[in-house]
Amino acid sequence: MIFRILNLLFLLCLFNAKTILIAQVPSSCEQPIHICASDTTYLTSHHITTEINDIVNEICGIEDMAISSMYEGANWLRYEFATQGDFLFTLYPTSMRTDLDFYVFTSEGDCTTLKNIRCMLTGSSDQSQCMGITGLSREAMDTYEYAGCDFFDDNYVASVDVNAGDVLYVAVYNFSKDDTDYKIVHRGTAKFACGGKEPKVRAEIYPNPSAGKLKIIAQNISSELIGLEIYDSQGKNHLRQSIPIDELIDISYLPSGVYIIKLHEEGHLISSQRIINIK
Numbered sequence: 339m340i341f342r343i344l345n346l347l348f349l350l351c352l353f354n355a356k357t358i359l360i361a362q363v364p365s366s367c368e369q370p371i372h373i374c375a376s377d378t379t380y381l382t383s384h385h386i387t388t389e390i391n392d393i394v395n396e397i398c399g400i401e402d403m404a405i406s407s408m409y410e411g412a413n414w415l416r417y418e419f420a421t422q423g424d425f426l427f428t429l430y431p432t433s434m435r436t437d438l439d440f441y442v443f444t445s446e447g448d449c450t451t452l453k454n455i456r457c458m459l460t461g462s463s464d465q466s467q468c469m470g471i472t473g474l475s476r477e478a479m480d481t482y483e484y485a486g487c488d489f490f491d492d493n494y495v496a497s498v499d500v501n502a503g504d505v506l507y508v509a510v511y512n513f514s515k516d517d518t519d520y521k522i523v524h525r526g527t528a529k530f531a532c533g534g535k536e537p538k539v540r541a542e543i544y545p546n547p548s549a550g551k552l553k554i555i556a557q558n559i560s561s562e563l564i565g566l567e568i569y570d571s572q573g574k575n576h577l578r579q580s581i582p583i584d585e586l587i588d589i590s591y592l593p594s595g596v597y598i599i600k601l602h603e604e605g606h607l608i609s610s611q612r613i614i615n616i617k
Contacts, residue, residue, distance in 0.1 A: 366414055367414050367449040367452070367507060367509070368449055369414075370414035370415055370416040370507065371413065371414065371415050371416070372415075372416050372418075373415050373416065373417050373522075373524075373530060374530055374531075412441075412509035412510055412511050413509070413510040414507060414508070414509050415507065415508040415509075415510070415522075416505070416506075416507055417505065417506045417507075417508070417530060418503075418504075418505050418530065418531045419500045419501070419502060419503065419504045419505075419506075419528045419529065419530060419531060420502055420528075420529045420530060420531035421502050421527075421528055421529040422500065422501050422502055422528065423499075423500065423526055423527035423528030423529070424476065424497045424498065424499055424500070424526045424527050424528060425474065425497060425498045425499075425500050425506060425526040425528050426473065426474040426475060426476060426497035426498070426524075426525050426526045427473050427474055427508075427522050427523060427524050427525065427526070428471060428472075428473035428474075428475075428522070428523045428525065429471065429472050429473050429510065429520055429521075429522055430471055430520055430521045430522075430523065431470060431471070431518050431519075431520040432518055432519050432520065432612070433470070433514075433518065434469060434470035434471070435469055435470065435514070436469065436470060436512065436514045436518045436520070437461035437468075437469055437512070437513040437514050438472055438510060438511065438512055438513075438514075438518075438520060439458050439459050439460075439461065439472075439510075439511045439513055440456075440458045440472070440508055440509060440510045440511065441454055441456065441457055441458075441508070441509045442454070442455055442456035442474070442498060442506060442507070442508050443455065443506065443507040443508075443509070444504070444505075444506060445505045445506065445507055446505070447505050449507075452507060455481065455498065456474065456481055456482070456495050456496070456498065457481070457482040457483065457484070457495070458472055458473075458483055458493070458494075458495055459482075459483060459484050459485045460483045460484070460485065460486065460487050460488075460491045460493055461485070461486075461487065461513055467487070467491065467492055467493060468486075468487035468491050468493055469493070470493070471493065472493040472494065473494055474494070474495060474496065474497045474498065474526075475494040475495070475496070475497060476496075476497050477494070478492070478494040478495050478496045478497070479496060480495055480496065481495055481496055482495065483495055497526065500528045519610075519612060541554065541555065541556045541601055541608055541609040542554070542555045542556075542609075542611075543555075543587075543599055543601075543609075543611050543613060546611075546613050546614060547613075547614035547615070547616045548589060548613055548614065548615055548616065549590075549616060549617070550588065550589055550590030550615070550617070551586050551587070551588060551589075551590065552586065552587035552588075552589060552599070552613065553586060553587070554583055554584075554587070554601065556583055556601075556608075561603055561604055562582060562583065563580040563581065563582060563583070564580065564581060564582075564583050564601055564602065564603060565578075565579075565580050565600075565601065565602030565603070565605070566578070566579055566580070566581050566587065566599070566600070566601060566602075567599070567600040567602070568589065568592075568597055568598070568599055568600075569597065569598040569599075569600070570592075570595065570596075570597055570598075571595060571596050571597070571598075576592060576597075587599075589613075589615050590617075592615050593615070593617075594615055594616055594617045595614075595615060596612055596613070596614055596615075597612070597613050597614075597615055598610060598611070598612060598613075599611050599613050
């Protein structure tokens with residue numbers, strides 16, 4: 339019982355009022371997710387199912403997109419900056435045993451000019467400081483942490499100084515056994531610019547945790563109806579129907595626990611969110 343309560347509290351800490359849910363579509367460097375605001379962003383990362391060979395430890399600083407095949411399976415994020423400042427973020431997976439790794443690239447604006455400037459590759463099943471929360475930090479001094487888990491590794495690398503007009507790409511990997519949801523909290527002083535490529539769909543379900551009633555906030559939805567699916571943590575479907583966007587979602591009949599709520603627009607998945615139902 340205590341473990342269940344602690345687990346629910348950990349999940350609760352992953353959610354706050356200022357969020358953006360990004361539609362989950364196949365992500366690549368050529369079709370990245372454009373991050374246009376400093377709001378917390380929620381994403382799903384699929385676990386890597388293939389081996390990545392030893393060259394992955396040697397590619398930091400190489401300006402050669404022949405290595406682009408090394409980055410298949412990542413969530414690709416693109417940042418354009420409107421002001422000078424520092425760029426840093428924290429990745430919070432839903433489990434502290436998740437191994438999220440990432441690369442940060444400078445770019446002249448597209449994928450043909452990438453240069454790797456930060457590598458986070460640490461991870462080990464028996465080394466907790468190299469698992470779970472990771473990111474860019476002002477306190478970190480190193481720019482690379484390589485595969486494995488050394489004594490001095492802390493799962494953070496140094497923040498990046500940027501100027502107005504700079505473009506950065508971030509590739510996030512999940513080297514755990516299972517898919518995972520995670521959030522990105524942006525803490526830098528540099529402001530983001532959208533460059534005319536703001537995400538097409540934004541959606542949020544609140545409150546979270548819920549006492550039985552949920553509300554959808556959505557932007558840039560062309561339909562009056564939205565598809566709704568509710569699954570429990572075992573993958574069992576409890577509801578599948580279309581509802582008006584402004585209609586309250588009643589989950590009071592469901593037992594307390596964690597549920598996955600998926601929203602669809604015209605047959606396309608636009609968001610997937612974990613919701614805690616408390617009675």
